[in-house]
Amino acid sequence: MSNYSVLVQDVVKSYGHTQILKKLCMTVEKGQIYGLLGSSGCGKTTLLNAIVGRKRIESGEIWVLGGKPGDPASGVPGPKVGYMPQEISLTREFTVKDAIFYFGRIYNMKESDIKARYKELLDLLHLPPDDRSLKDCSGGQQRRVSFAVALIHQPKLLILDEPTVGIDPLLREKIWSYLIDITKRENLSVIITTHYIEECRQADKIGLMRDGRLLTEDSPANLLRTFNTDTLEEVFLSLSRQQEAGVLPEKSQAIGSFVESSLHDSAASVPSDWQRYSSTEGLTKQSRGNFGFVNKRRMNAMFDKNLKQFYRNVFAVLFLLLIPVIVMLVTIYSIGLDMKNIPIGIINDEEMSAHCPDFSLNDTVLVDKSHSCHFHNLSCRFLKYHLDHPMIKKVEYDSIDTAIDDVTHGKLYGIMYFAENYSSYLEQRLHDDISASNEVLDLSTIKVRLDMSNQQIGISVKNKLTTLYLDFQKSLFKDCKFAKGFGDLPVQTNYEYGSMDEPYQIFMMPGIVITMTFFFGSMMTSQILITEKLEGVWDRSIIAGATSLELIISHFSFQACIAVIQSLEVIILLYGIYQYEYVGSLFLVYALIYLEGICGMAFGLFVSASCSNISMASNATLGFYLPLIVLSGCIWPLQGMSNALQTFARLLPVAVPIETLIKITKKGLSVDSWQVIPGLATPVIWTVIFVVLSIIFMKRQQ
Numbered sequence: 001m002s003n004y005s006v007l008v009q010d011v012v013k014s015y016g017h018t019q020i021l022k023k024l025c026m027t028v029e030k031g032q033i034y035g036l037l038g039s040s041g042c043g044k045t046t047l048l049n050a051i052v053g054r055k056r057i058e059s060g061e062i063w064v065l066g067g068k069p070g071d072p073a074s075g076v077p078g079p080k081v082g083y084m085p086q087e088i089s090l091t092r093e094f095t096v097k098d099a100i101f102y103f104g105r106i107y108n109m110k111e112s113d114i115k116a117r118y119k120e121l122l123d124l125l126h127l128p129p130d131d132r133s134l135k136d137c138s139g140g141q142q143r144r145v146s147f148a149v150a151l152i153h154q155p156k157l158l159i160l161d162e163p164t165v166g167i168d169p170l171l172r173e174k175i176w177s178y179l180i181d182i183t184k185r186e187n188l189s190v191i192i193t194t195h196y197i198e199e200c201r202q203a204d205k206i207g208l209m210r211d212g213r214l215l216t217e218d219s220p221a222n223l224l225r226t227f228n229t230d231t232l233e234e235v236f237l238s239l240s241r242q243q244e245a246g247v248l249p250e251k252s253q254a255i256g257s258f259v260e261s262s263l264h265d266s267a268a269s270v271p272s273d274w275q276r277y278s279s280t281e282g283l284t285k286q287s288r289g290n291f292g293f294v295n296k297r298r299m300n301a302m303f304d305k306n307l308k309q310f311y312r313n314v315f316a317v318l319f320l321l322l323i324p325v326i327v328m329l330v331t332i333y334s335i336g337l338d339m340k341n342i343p344i345g346i347i348n349d350e351e352m353s354a355h356c357p358d359f360s361l362n363d364t365v366l367v368d369k370s371h372s373c374h375f376h377n378l379s380c381r382f383l384k385y386h387l388d389h390p391m392i393k394k395v396e397y398d399s400i401d402t403a404i405d406d407v408t409h410g411k412l413y414g415i416m417y418f419a420e421n422y423s424s425y426l427e428q429r430l431h432d433d434i435s436a437s438n439e440v441l442d443l444s445t446i447k448v449r450l451d452m453s454n455q456q457i458g459i460s461v462k463n464k465l466t467t468l469y470l471d472f473q474k475s476l477f478k479d480c481k482f483a484k485g486f487g488d489l490p491v492q493t494n495y496e497y498g499s500m501d502e503p504y505q506i507f508m509m510p511g512i513v514i515t516m517t518f519f520f521g522s523m524m525t526s527q528i529l530i531t532e533k534l535e536g537v538w539d540r541s542i543i544a545g546a547t548s549l550e551l552i553i554s555h556f557s558f559q560a561c562i563a564v565i566q567s568l569e570v571i572i573l574l575y576g577i578y579q580y581e582y583v584g585s586l587f588l589v590y591a592l593i594y595l596e597g598i599c600g601m602a603f604g605l606f607v608s609a610s611c612s613n614i615s616m617a618s619n620a621t622l623g624f625y626l627p628l629i630v631l632s633g634c635i636w637p638l639q640g641m642s643n644a645l646q647t648f649a650r651l652l653p654v655a656v657p658i659e660t661l662i663k664i665t666k667k668g669l670s671v672d673s674w675q676v677i678p679g680l681a682t683p684v685i686w687t688v689i690f691v692v693l694s695i696i697f698m699k700r701q702q
Contacts, residue, residue: 005028011060011062052083054077086161127141328570336506337504378422387468510658510662514632530617533608609697
């Protein structure tokens with residue numbers, strides 16, 4: 001086995017019910033260029049991912065550089081392997097130099113070694129200038145940078161997936177000459193896939209792969225001689241026909257036997273702990289390694305990557321830092337404020353109403369010597385001095401029927417009618433007291449008819465008219481010299497916390513803040529992580545030696561810094577600029593908002609682990625957000641739900657923190673109160689749950 005870089009025996013891999021690799025066998029010797037040829041979808045990329053330890057195989061054996069892929073001692077994934085995937089798999093915001101140095105640090109190279117090696121590759125591959133952004137490079141230039149990343153640390157095994165696509169023919173020839181030279185000089189093994197079949201004539205050995213099986217592997221010269229043809233394409237065509245017919249050449253059938261005998265004959269030279277690992281156990285150890293160790297140098301490299309990726313993307317900076325402010329400003333100026341200019345039709349049949357323009361307040365209430373109160377033109381007094389409110393837009397009508405017709409057609413939200421001699425009848429009602437006739441009661445009553453098709457507007461108008469009439473009544477009784485408080489309702493109400501004059505948005509704001517913080521945390525994390533996975537940067541970093549835990553921590557730590565700024569923006573805007581009332585600790589308010597942001601990030605991690613693309617992740621996040629905000633209690637109190645639904649809502653990540661935020665800002669409760677602890681504990685508990693679920697999903701996807 002010491003002569004081989006890669007040994008693959010009877011490997012089986014399936015996705016669902018579709019078998020991708022079918023008892024595949026393969027051998028790659030040290031100091032050898034191995035050309036792996038096959039059409040798209042035949043399983044080449046899956047095989048390479050299994051060789052570098054990124055895919056779990058269901059059965060069979062894979063040995064790479066003397067160890068199992070995934071075993072921490074094997075160095076695979078890690079610095080022993082240089083991997084160039086078919087996609088570019090580099091951060092687009094990086095410059096050419098950034099990309100090389102990032103992976104050099106992931107490989108744990110010294111800075112001096114990275115610089116020296118970079119200088120060599122700069123001349124060899126004709127790399128673009130240091131400071132050119134990768135997104136500004138052509139496709140061929142990006143592939144050359146990707147190739148340089150695979151070579152930077154001088155690995156023992158080099159795996160190149162379509163390395164020469166889109167590259168100038170002269171440069172392609174130079175790359176092949178370089179590969180031939182380093183395989184002989186450094187005893188390096190190279191596995192290369194390519195669409196250019198004839199290009200692989202320069203390889204030491206080629207493997208022809210079709211439908212999840214390796215049809216044969218041999219040197220190009222031997223294959224051409226065996227099949228008596230001048231082109232490798234003819235060899236491939238002949239083998240494909242024989243596979244369809246169910247008859248393969250004796251040599252292709254013997255590959256599995258050769259691999260098995262190689263493993264058996266060399267078993268004595270293999271350490272016993274290597275022999276113990278089955279394919280599943282090896283990957284399990286890799287998973288434990290991925291979540292068990294953190295390397296400071298790699299962490300610094302990944303944090304630097306995240307920072308550059310952020311500040312070089314102007315849209316990301318504006319979105320992450322300005323959108324929370326915009327959402328809060330929109331909420332402040334659009335939700336829960338008092339309504340204005342609601343048209344109400346006024347029909348005033350009181351005989352003195354024609355004199356309203358010349359109306360005098362002093363003439364409406366007269367007290368005679370016997371202390372009796374006499375009323376005149378009270379309709380004008382009410383309309384001019386008490387109904388003059390920003391919510392009400394008075395529209396005068398001569399006919400009730402015309403006004404009602406306008407309500408029907410949506411021009412008015414209600415009408416208000418004063419009967420003839422309204423003032424006289426109100427005076428009579430006050431004088432007769434409990435003996436007042438039905439006629440007096442009816443004609444001394446202001447008739448109001450409201451359009452309740454929009455209940456929020458209808459209820460708001462009703463409450464406002466009631467409040468304004470009570471003020472009107474109090475002013476009459478005061479002018480009549482009645483006892484103070486005579487016109488008040490016989491119910492005394494005191495407000496222990498808050499006040500009756502607060503707009504509805506004061507109630508909604510804690511819910512908006514908490515749910516918005518959770519949503520932005522989840523959306524930000526899921527989009528960034530899925531983008532990194534789709535671009536291949538995540539997998540390529542892990543193949544280079546980074547661990548899943550390091551990648552997660554690097555993203556979490558960076559986004560936690562962004563969450564610090566976002567939470568601070570909310571605090572400054574609400575309690576600094578707009579002077580929203582708070583009684584409790586502002587630091588505790590900030591801590592609660594920040595913890596909810598971290599919880600949202602954990603949910604975003606879970607979404608990225610369970611979704612395969614950005615569209616699916618966006619749908620999952622938005623689909624979760626709508627019921628979350630409905631059940632949060634910020635639109636309607638939880639007490640309006642059934643007991644079962646209340647219990648369920650309180651188990652979600654936002655409902656209890658919203659209640660806690662209200663208690664802190666309105667009641668001044670501190671962290672030593674038992675009512676505050678659940679609100680702080682809820683986002684922490686959910687963060688742990690989301691992280692654990694994410695790890696489980698990540699392991700299952702391998």
